[in-house]
Amino acid sequence: MHVRLGMLLRQAHRHAARAFAEALAPLDLTPxxxxxxxxxxxxxVSTQRDLIGxxxxxxxxxxRxxxxxxxxxxxxxxxSPTDRRVAEIRLTDRGRAAFTEATALAEEVGRGLFAGFTEGELATVESVLSRLVAGE
Structure with a gap:
C-alpha cells in the first residue's frame, strides 16, 4: 500500500507540475x-546559495x-557589500509584476485541479501532506 501511495504522490505532482508549467509558458516562465x-x-534579497537551499x-x-x-x-x-565574492539577487519591478501575474495563474490552475474536492477533503490532504513533510 505504501508503494502505491508513493506512486500516486509522484503522479499527482507530475500532473500538477505539468498544468502549472503550461499556464506559465506564455509568461516565458517555468515552475x-x-x-x-x-x-x-x-x-x-537572497544569494544563489540560499536560493539553492x-x-x-x-x-x-x-x-541557469x-x-x-x-x-x-x-x-x-x-x-554583496559584505562579501564581494557573493552576488545579492533582488527582484526588479518587472519581476514583481511577473510574480503577481504568475501567482494569479497558479491560483487558477489550483482551482482547476481541486475543483472536485470539498473544503474538508482539501484540509485533510493538506494536513496529511504537512505531517509527511515534517516527518511525523
Whole structure:
C-alpha cells in the first residue's frame, strides 16, 4: 500500500507540475523560475546559495534559472557589500509584476485541479501532506 501511495504522490505532482508549467509558458516562465520569484518576493534579497537551499535546486540548475530571470529583466544581481565574492539577487519591478501575474495563474490552475474536492477533503490532504513533510 505504501508503494502505491508513493506512486500516486509522484503522479499527482507530475500532473500538477505539468498544468502549472503550461499556464506559465506564455509568461516565458517555468515552475523553477516561479519558485525563485516566490522566495525573492518573500525574502526581498537572497544569494544563489540560499536560493539553492530554499528551492532544493542544484547549483547548475540555479545558475541557469537566475541567468534566465536576469535576461528576462526579473532579477538583478549586485555584489554583496559584505562579501564581494557573493552576488545579492533582488527582484526588479518587472519581476514583481511577473510574480503577481504568475501567482494569479497558479491560483487558477489550483482551482482547476481541486475543483472536485470539498473544503474538508482539501484540509485533510493538506494536513496529511504537512505531517509527511515534517516527518511525523
Amino acid at each position: 523553477r523560475h516561479y519558485g525563485v520569484l516566490l522566495v525573492l518576493t518573500r525574502d526581498g 530554499q528551492t532544493g535546486s542544484d547549483k547548475a540548475g540555479m545558475t 534559472t537566475v541567468e534566465d530571470l536576469e535576461t528576462l529583466g526579473h532579477v538583478r544581481r549586485t555584489p
